[in-house]
Amino acid sequence: MAKHTVSGSERHPVEGSKKIDAANPREEIEVRLKLRRRNDAAYQELVHRLEMGESVPTMSRKDFADRFGTDAADCKKVHEFAAAHGFKVVRELPQSHLMVLAGTVADFQKSFGVTLDIYDHPTLGKYRGRTGSIQLPDELSEIVTAVLGLDNRPQARPHIHTRPDATSTQHEQPRIAFSPLQLVPHYRFPEGDGRGQCIGIIELGGGYRETDLDAYFGLLGVPLPEVVPIGIGRATNQPDNDPQGADFEVALDVEICGAVAPGAKLAVYFAENTDAGFVEALNTAIHDVDNRPSVISISWGGPETEATKQFVARMNEALQMAALLGITVCISSGDSGSHDAGPRKPDGVDFPASSPFALACGGTRIQAHGDAEEREVVWNDGVKGGATGGGISSLFERPVWQNGLSASPTKGRAVALTHRGVPDVAGNASPASGYRVLLNGRVGVAGGTSAVAPLWAALIARINSLKGEPVGFITPRLYRHPDVCKDILHGNNGGFAGAKGWDACTGIGVPDGEKIAKHLGV
Template sequence: MAKHVVAGSERQPVVGSKRLHPTDPHEEIEVKLKLRRKNDAAYQALIHKLEEGETVPAMDRKTFASQFGTSSADCTKVHEFASAHGMKVVREAPQSHLMVLAGTVAHFQKAFDVKLDVYTHPKLGKYRGRSGPVHVPDELEGIVTAVLGLDNRPQARPYVHAKFDANSTNDEPQPVAFNPLQLASRYKFPHADGRGQCIGILEFGGGYRDRDLQAYFGLLGVPMPEVVSVDIGHATNSPSPDPQGADLEVALDVEVCGAVAPAAKIAVYFAENTEAGFIEALATAIHDDVNQPTVISISWGAAESEWTQQTVARLNDALQMAALLGITVCIASGDSGSHDAGPNKPDAVNFPASSPFALACGGTRIDEHGDGAKAEVVWNDGPKGGATGGGISTLFERPVWQAGLSAARTKGEAIELTHRGVPDVAGDASPDSGYLVIVGGRVGAIGGTSAVAPLWAGLVARINSIKGAPLGFVTPRLYRHAGVCKDIRHGNNGDFAGSKGWDACTGIGVPDGEAIARTL
């Protein structure tokens, strides 16, 4: 029986890793398969319209599943394959082309012709890894488009920068620049509370505590929003005792969304921090017919080069599905300036923010002592303080709505865009003009582009509640009406500079919420 390579599945251990030993062949693991969709030609025709900047009426989830889900015949073939190889299907979601298999390492190594070893890395710790591509047999060729979870290295990182007083408590608020309501006022968010909407938030570690949320919204004087956690696989809402852990990200996301849109339901999707977990989390949120989010906020990511090609393709597919379902997806552009892959590496941008189907959110710093145009500038607090992610993608060609744009260089001439430019929009991100939060009973200020994605998500939820319909895939329309954002022209993120019009630091600028609501 022939074996066929799954396109884009090649992977190597993380640079700097040391192989320890083979993985225990009896260890039980889960692996996620992404499958092809039905009616691909019709699907691609709709995506082409979106790529051309056309507006496509939002589909409901049931219709999408019927027209473009995975066929029952393909699902049956996966069940038969799993049974023949000593594995079982433990979860399946044909509407999002996902099936999850469980079995031993030995079963998976034989079924997909891979060798799994245990590695250790100075920063990532121990993980299960592999080298080379994944293979599938004849009966699954063309059906399986990705095999995820054989490698379980930590994949994404949150984009937060925190400043806490070591002795602070939620009874003693420390001086911070802004709370989310003040920023909503500064950015002229329309008067609304997000009623009737659901904001989905993706998290890959940490958790939230109800007592923190109650203290926070009580401090702000806004109603406590409805917050629900959605556990995916073996991940749960798990607050950590680590004061610098992922709880900071979770608290920031929930508290910013909840402050800006307190009448919206907030659904927090917890998944494992792996490529497989990222795929399942986004698919679950998009196709959640219980909570039905109309906007999703993602404040995690990694440099484009750190993802496998199969995962990039499948996550981009998921963001396309969100666009067809009328869901706006706001994604942080990263906090490492123009060097998302590291300070001594070439310019790089963050994925999934670099997907053309994302609303990529960059960052500014607000200086209340500044005047005029310099009162808000590109966020760049230096190597230790972080800077807004931005630059030019190496994975995605330039979308039509960025035609004719150039990225101004800090030193030298501007570069005409031939590939996707990041970010699209911006908002306050510096911890020096940060966001009031309460996490683990402590009050402090958090910055990072992680704050900008939930801020924009809250704005979208407000506008959706006013319209009574979702804004959906809003990115092309924002470029067509760039005047609805305030241009940020001063500062740089390393190799790219702020400039008139779009730039690779703050996109088309920070929001004028009333203008966006009125125009779009």
């Protein structure tokens, strides 16, 4: 039987990994198949209009599923394939073109032409990996566009930096800490609490405790928001009890969103930290007909260079779907400055923030002193303290709304953008001017661009509530009127410097919420 290579599926072991054993052939695993959509030509025409910066009428989730979901005949063929090869269909999601199969490692290796081994990495730990490309059998070759989950290496990292205390030595700039409510007037957020909206929050690990949320919002004097945990696959709301782990990320996301938009429902989607888990989590949030998020916050990502082409394509496709459904997706731009892949690697940016369909959120530091112009600068606290992610994508060409823009390297002349520039906007991110977070009954201070995505998401929820409808894919609209943000002129993230207008550190700047609301029709 002929085999057909899945485009973009080639994998290599993570640099520094060591193969230690073959994968257990009897282990039961789940694998996601991404299927082709119905009416692809019409879909691509709508996406092209978005790429040209045009306004496209928002579709309902039902209309999208009816028009562009997976054809029932294709789903039937996958069912037939599964039955013939010993797999079980455990989830079928035609609206997001996903089908999830469960089976043994041995059966998946045989059916998809791969060899699965166990690798060990100094920081990632043990993971199941593969080398080379995935092969499709004849009966799936025209239907399946991606196969995700054979490899379960961690796909993303949380963009959070914690600090042990809020003190400073005589040699450091003074450290300060904020509750999210203190940044509402700082960024001139419009009045409102996000009532009637839902904010989707993607988490690839960790969990929260109701007792922490009760205590945190009680301390703020803010009504406890409705928080709904949604487990995807085998992932659940499961705190890991590691004070430096994913729990801190979950707490930061939920507490910022809930403090700034307490009237909004918070739907928290928990998924495994794999390419398959990330793709399914985002698709689940986008097509959730029960909670219906109008804005999504993502504080996870990884270097563009570490993602397979099929993963990038499927995540970017999900962000396109969000734009067509009128959902704003705010994504943190990373905490490693201009060197997202590591200090000894070339300049690089974080994905999925680098997708043109994201609102990529960079970071600043609010200073407790200095003249008015110097009070907020590019976040860069050094190698250990973190710095805002930003730079030029190697995967995506320059979107039309970034035509004519240049990046300002810290050394050398300005470089005209030929590819997507990151980030789009910014907000307070430095742990030295961080956010008070309550976790395990204790108050700590955290920062990172992880804080900026939920801050912008909560702002959008307020605006959606006031407007009475979602503002949707706002990135091109913000670039047309950059004066709705305050320009950040000073500082650098390593390879790039702050500059007048858009820059590869803080984008077009930090929000002036009232101006943004007015510009978006409130």
